Amino acid sequence: xxxxxxxxxxxxxxxxxxxxxxxxxxxxxxxxxxxxxxxxxxxxxxxxxxxxxxxxxxxxxxxxxxxxxxxxxxxxxxxxxxxxxxxxxxxxxxxxxxxxxxxxxxxxxxxxxxxxxxxxxxxxxxxxxxxxxxxxxxxxxxxxxxxxxxxxxxxxxxxxxxxxxxxxxxxxxxxxxxxxxxxxxxxxxxxxxxxxxxxxxxxxxxxxxxxxxxxxxxxxxxxxxxxxxxxxxxxxxxxxxxxxxxxxxxxxxxxxxxxxxxxxxxxxxxxxxxxxxxxxxxxxxxxxxxxxxxxxxxxxxxxxxxxxxxxxxxxxxxxxxxxxxxxxxxxxxxxxxxxxxxxxxxxxxxxxxxxxxxxxxxxxxxxxxxxxxxxxxxxxxxxxxxxxxxxxxxxxxxxxxxxxxxxxxxxxxxxxxxxxxxxxxxxxxx
Amino acid sequence: xxxxxxxxxxxxxxxxxxxxxxxxxxxxxxxxxxxxxxxxxxxxxxxxxxxxxxxxxxxxxxxxxxxxxxxxxxxxxxxxxxxxxxxxxxxxxxxxxxxxxxxxxxxxxxxxxxxxxxxxxxxxxxxxxxxxxxxxxxxxxxxxxxxxxxxxxxxxxxxxxxxxxxxxxxxxxxxxxxxxxxxxxxxxxxxxxxxxxxxxxxxxxxxxxxxxxxxxxxxxxxxxxxxxxxxxxxxxxxxxxxxxxxxxxxxxxxxxxxxxxxxxxxxxxxxxxxxxxxxxxxxxxxxxxxxxxxxxxxxxxxxxxxxxxxxxxxxxxxxxxxxxxxxxxxxxxxxxxxxxxxxxxxxxxxxxxxxxxxxxxxxxxxxxxxxxxxxxxxxxxxxxxxxxxxxxxxxxxxxxxxxxxxxxxxxxxxxxxxxxxxxxxxxxxxxxxxxxxxxxxxxxxxxxxxxxxxxxxxxxxxxxxxxxxxxxxxxxxxxxxxxxxxxxxxxxxxxxxxxxxxxxxxxxxxxxxxxxxxxxxxxxxxxxxxxxxxx
Ligand SMILES: Cc1cc2nc3c(=O)[nH]c(=O)nc-3n(C[C@H](O)[C@H](O)[C@H](O)COP(=O)(O)O)c2cc1C
Ligand code: SF4
Ligand code: SF4
Ligand code: SF4
Numbered sequence: 028x029x030x031x032x033x034x035x036x037x038x039x040x041x042x043x044x045x046x047x048x049x050x051x052x053x054x055x056x057x058x059x060x061x062x063x064x065x066x067x068x069x070x071x072x073x074x075x076x077x078x079x080x081x082x083x084x085x086x087x088x089x090x091x092x093x094x095x096x097x098x099x100x101x102x103x104x105x106x107x108x109x110x111x112x113x114x115x116x117x118x119x120x121x122x123x124x125x126x127x128x129x130x131x132x133x134x135x136x137x138x139x140x141x142x143x144x145x146x147x148x149x150x151x152x153x154x155x156x157x158x159x160x161x162x163x164x165x166x167x168x169x170x171x172x173x174x175x176x177x178x179x180x181x182x183x184x185x186x187x188x189x190x191x192x193x194x195x196x197x198x199x200x201x202x203x204x205x206x207x208x209x210x211x212x213x214x215x216x217x218x219x220x221x222x223x224x225x226x227x228x229x230x231x232x233x234x235x236x237x238x239x240x241x242x243x244x245x246x247x248x249x250x251x252x253x254x255x256x257x258x259x260x261x262x263x264x265x266x267x268x269x270x271x272x273x274x275x276x277x278x279x280x281x282x283x284x285x286x287x288x289x290x291x292x293x294x295x296x297x298x299x300x301x302x303x304x305x306x307x308x309x310x311x312x313x314x315x316x317x318x319x320x321x322x323x324x325x326x327x328x329x330x331x332x333x334x335x336x337x338x339x340x341x342x343x344x345x346x347x348x349x350x351x352x353x354x355x356x357x358x359x360x361x362x363x364x365x366x367x368x369x370x371x372x373x374x375x376x377x378x379x380x381x382x383x384x385x386x387x388x389x390x391x392x393x394x395x396x397x398x399x400x401x402x403x404x405x406x407x408x409x410x411x412x413x414x415x416x417x418x419x420x421x422x423x424x425x426x427x428x429x430x431x432x433x434x435x436x437x438x439x440x441x442x443x444x445x446x447x448x449x450x451x452x453x454x455x456x457x
Numbered sequence: 458x459x460x461x462x463x464x465x466x467x468x469x470x471x472x473x474x475x476x477x478x479x480x481x482x483x484x485x486x487x488x489x490x491x492x493x494x495x496x497x498x499x500x501x502x503x504x505x506x507x508x509x510x511x512x513x514x515x516x517x518x519x520x521x522x523x524x525x526x527x528x529x530x531x532x533x534x535x536x537x538x539x540x541x542x543x544x545x546x547x548x549x550x551x552x553x554x555x556x557x558x559x560x561x562x563x564x565x566x567x568x569x570x571x572x573x574x575x576x577x578x579x580x581x582x583x584x585x586x587x588x589x590x591x592x593x594x595x596x597x598x599x600x601x602x603x604x605x606x607x608x609x610x611x612x613x614x615x616x617x618x619x620x621x622x623x624x625x626x627x628x629x630x631x632x633x634x635x636x637x638x639x640x641x642x643x644x645x646x647x648x649x650x651x652x653x654x655x656x657x658x659x660x661x662x663x664x665x666x667x668x669x670x671x672x673x674x675x676x677x678x679x680x681x682x683x684x685x686x687x688x689x690x691x692x693x694x695x696x697x698x699x700x701x702x703x704x705x706x707x708x709x710x711x712x713x714x715x716x717x718x719x720x721x722x723x724x725x726x727x728x729x730x731x732x733x734x735x736x737x738x739x740x741x742x743x744x745x746x747x748x749x750x751x752x753x754x755x756x757x758x759x760x761x762x763x764x765x766x767x768x769x770x771x772x773x774x775x776x777x778x779x780x781x782x783x784x785x786x787x788x789x790x791x792x793x794x795x796x797x798x799x800x801x802x803x804x805x806x807x808x809x810x811x812x813x814x815x816x817x818x819x820x821x822x823x824x825x826x827x828x829x830x831x832x833x834x835x836x837x838x839x840x841x842x843x844x845x846x847x848x849x850x851x852x853x854x855x856x857x858x859x860x861x862x863x864x865x866x867x868x869x870x871x872x873x874x875x876x877x878x879x880x881x882x883x884x885x886x887x888x889x890x891x892x893x894x895x896x897x898x899x900x901x902x903x904x905x906x907x908x909x910x911x912x913x914x915x916x917x918x919x920x921x922x923x924x925x926x927x928x929x930x931x932x933x934x935x936x937x938x939x940x941x942x943x944x945x946x947x948x949x950x951x952x953x954x955x956x957x958x959x960x961x962x963x964x965x966x967x968x969x970x971x972x973x974x975x976x977x978x979x980x981x982x983x984x985x986x987x988x989x990x991x992x
Contacts, residue, residue, distance in 0.1 A: 202636070204636070219633065224508065224509040224510075224526065224529060373637055373638065374637060375636070375637070376636065376637040376638075377636050377637070378614065378633070378635075378636045378637045378638065378639070378640035379508070379510040379614075380510055380511075380512050381511060381512050381513070381552055381555045381556055381613070381614070382512055382551065382552055382555050384555075384614065384637055384638050384640065385555035385556070385558040385559060385638060386555055386558075387637065387638075388558075388594075388637065388638040389555070389558050389589070389591065392591035393590075393591065396590070396591065409588055412551075415551075416548070416551030416552070416554070416555070419523045419524065420512050420515060420524065420548055420551070420552060421512060422509070422510060422512075
């Protein structure tokens with residue numbers, strides 16, 4: 028049996044090596060086509076690489092879905108100051124486990140993506156910022172980087188092209204907020220992992236005060252394939268605005284959870300029912316969080332027609348985010364799950380912005396009290412108002428992320444809250 | 458092009474319906490100030506970097522998708538800003554509610570009460586009632602070392618204190634530790650603020666009662682204090698300060714902004730060295746010696762008696778660099794009138810300067826008196842050692858007129874002035890060494906009179922009177938000019954501004970032109986010896 032679960036409806040571009048340890052070595056990786064893209068890119072001008080990525084329509088896989096080529100084009104075109112590429116491998120959003128798998132199985136794909144990205148934005152140094160808890164992944168990656176250095180793929184003369192690109196793997200200390208791109212830069216500089224006020228944007232003033240681009244692991248891994256095969260090839264999947272393939276991390280009440288690489292626009296219910304083998308124990312679906320814990324919940328009803336691309340999920344009232352699909356069946360206690368998410372954010376808030384620092388913990392404590400059967404109906408209004416005060420008032424959007432699950436659950440699953448408040452009854456068990 | 462280079466470009470925008478024109482690059486917060494609107498804020502402070510993290514100064518800017526932090530958002534041509542719109546007010550009410558979420562509301566026992574920005578803003582714009590039903594988190598208190606106590610529960614996490622130590626004192630001894638609502642300001646293990654020279658400023662800039670002065674702790678309520686603009690008397694830097702007084706006592710000193718002199722800051726030594734102003738046992742009436750006895754008398758009799766003795770011989774005078782320019786000018790005028798003579802002063806000198814690294818214009822100077830330059834400028838010369846003692850051998854046994862103004866002669870023996878034909882002692886306190894004085898006249902301190910000091914760069918700065926004079930004590934200039942009036946039969950200055958303009962070294966400068974910021978009268982001729990070691 029292959030990597031935990033696979034399906035022939037998948038389109039595997041980035042995840043081809045999942046489950047295949049051979050690709051971890053440089054020799055194995057090269058046999059499987061790694062570094063072809065780098066070779067091709069180095070024969071092009073940096074601007075041509077930016078153009079092809081722009082044309083492919085690739086969008087950032089870190090959550091915001093910002094067009095990658097466009098982001099790269101914001102970087103200054105000269106070499107007056109050092110430029111930096113930071114690969115965001117801090118993957119800590121609850122429900123997300125795609126970047127870790129890419130690094131574990133196919134580290135050279137990421138190294139290649141970083142080198143091409145660095146070349147395109149005229150950076151001579153790239154950093155991969157790894158989540159502190161990624162012990163195994165970091166070791167695999169460090170070994171790959173070492174091998175690539177020894178082979179002249181990284182260093183003073185990348186593949187004999189005369190280009191100098193260094194690559195450093197940096198391990199964080201275990202803070203979700205260091206995944207926010209400006210928090211990442213502060214952390215990389217040795218400061219507290221606190222997001223910075225924008226403007227200035229990273230392309231103007233980034234890490235070490237220099238022009239910087241931050242890209243997600245999955246984003247950079249798509250790049251070599253696009254460079255080798257062309258933008259039209261990438262556009263054969265997905266839609267005009269959401270082209271290409273995307274890794275979906277499915278967790279929760281499904282028979283076959285895991286990573287599935289799908290063309291964007293794939294129907295959500297097909298993913299759950301077909302690829303993932305349906306809900307565990309044949310239970311009924313209650314809710315889905317389609318994009319990681321920072322996005323609004325969808326009811327079972329809303330899931331029916333949901334197509335998994337940026338526009339499709341938005342039109343259903345949520346966000347694709349980093350495509351972490353958390354499936355909750357009828358046994359789920361929504362209040363408890365939302366409280367756990369709020370508690371996560373309260374724990375991870377960096378604490379700079381007052382609405383986030385105080386709001387996230389206040390909301391959590393209120394949810395705890397409701398869960399304990401000591402809530403009132405007023406608390407629901409308070410929750411809605413407090414979370415409204417947390418949206419759009421802070422430096423980064425972690426604060427908004429608290430609001431998304433709380434507001435959507437109070438609106439869509441009010442009955443469950445009321446059952447606890449009025450009768451002390453928990454609706455679910457999970 | 459070069460012609461325009463120094464003309465600042467301006468931007469015109471509308472704030473709360475009012476048009477303002479400000480230099481390009483101004484923040485909305487400052488522009489609003491010019492339009493007469495104070496936008497509430499905690500983390501922003503004019504003397505520090507702006508992290509835009511307190512989220513209280515967010516304002517509505519037309520066409521912007523979100524409210525913008527006014528402290529870091531620069532004005533743009535044609536911008537329309539609403540600081541009082543529904544959106545802005547609702548947001549502020551919301552953010553303020555979050556500030557009170559964990560706040561202990563212990564105003565009744567908090568020193569900051571009455572001058573607390575959390576109180577002020579919550580009263581002005583906050584919700585009338587709190588909605589918090591959960592228990593508040595408790596941090597308790599900590600001794601941060603030096604003069605600073607930390608009341609963690611009251612902290613609003615504005616990081617002003619951390620940034621002061623990082624950016625201004627440049628001795629980063631405070632940090633935020635932990636994150637989320639567990640964030641707390643802390644020192645590094647046992648290494649607190651002890652041994653730093655400007656840490657008292659963190660108490661001033663803390664917008665709430667989280668950082669308090671040990672010296673001031675539970676001493677007075679803020680609303681009971683009177684504030685008087687003054688100049689620090691403790692070194693020749695001349696930091697602009699306020700005297701905070703009550704019950705005829707100075708209760709504390711606080712810096713007063715003057716970007717040309719001390720920025721927003723003052724040093725710890727200067728700040729905490731004020732008890733001498735409150736020292737009791739003052740001379741309160743003129744004393745005339747009759748054989749071994751001293752008789753209290755009134756000013757008229759004292760001066761008339763004194764004038765009769767002024768022909769007793771050549772005069773030698775000792776003054777003090779703690780006296781004002783007006784006092785020193787009057788002393789010189791008297792000496793000149795009596796045919797001229799030695800005018801000397803003594804002053805303590807510290808071994809080194811203490812420079813504020815992030816604002817190096819400010820240093821605790823080596824001269825530990827406020828008017829050393831004034832005395833030098835008026836042609837007086839320094840005698841004695843770096844402790845401000847000695848150097849009076851000639852004066853002590855002078856057999857003509859000995860005039861001592863403002864020097865307490867603490868190091869001198871009781872035989873001082875024994876040989877003098879006339880010995881006049883003007884001081885705030887009696888002294889052993891004044892036992893032989895024929896006339897002992899009570900002086901006010903700088904805090905009890907109006908006047909000017911000349912600082913280390915010859916900047917003349919005004920100070921005002923914040924305390925009543927004890928008994929019949931008077932400023933030296935008033936006494937000495939009255940004496941001269943009696944002596945010459947001519948009208949003499951009776952007001953400090955008149956006394957000031959008699960000093961020719963100050964040219965055309967008047968109290969009016971000095972204003973509150975002061976004026977540099979002439980480049981200093983005396984060079985401060987090399988500064989602190991290791992700058
Ligand atoms: C609180 C917070 C946490 C984030 N965590 C991650 C993360 O773990 N990994 C990631 O790639 N992006 C994360 N992001 C998004 C990044 O800020 C950034 O947008 C992204 O790395 C850009 O890469 P992309 O354009 O390739 O998507 C986070 C954002 C926020 C606000
Ligand atoms: S929103 Fe929260 S996590 Fe983001 S910068 Fe502000 S306090 Fe930190
Ligand atoms: S102690 Fe005072 S100055 Fe320091 S962060 Fe807290 S509130 Fe701000
Ligand atoms: S530097 Fe000098 S003038 Fe300023 S506060 Fe200290 S002692 Fe006073």
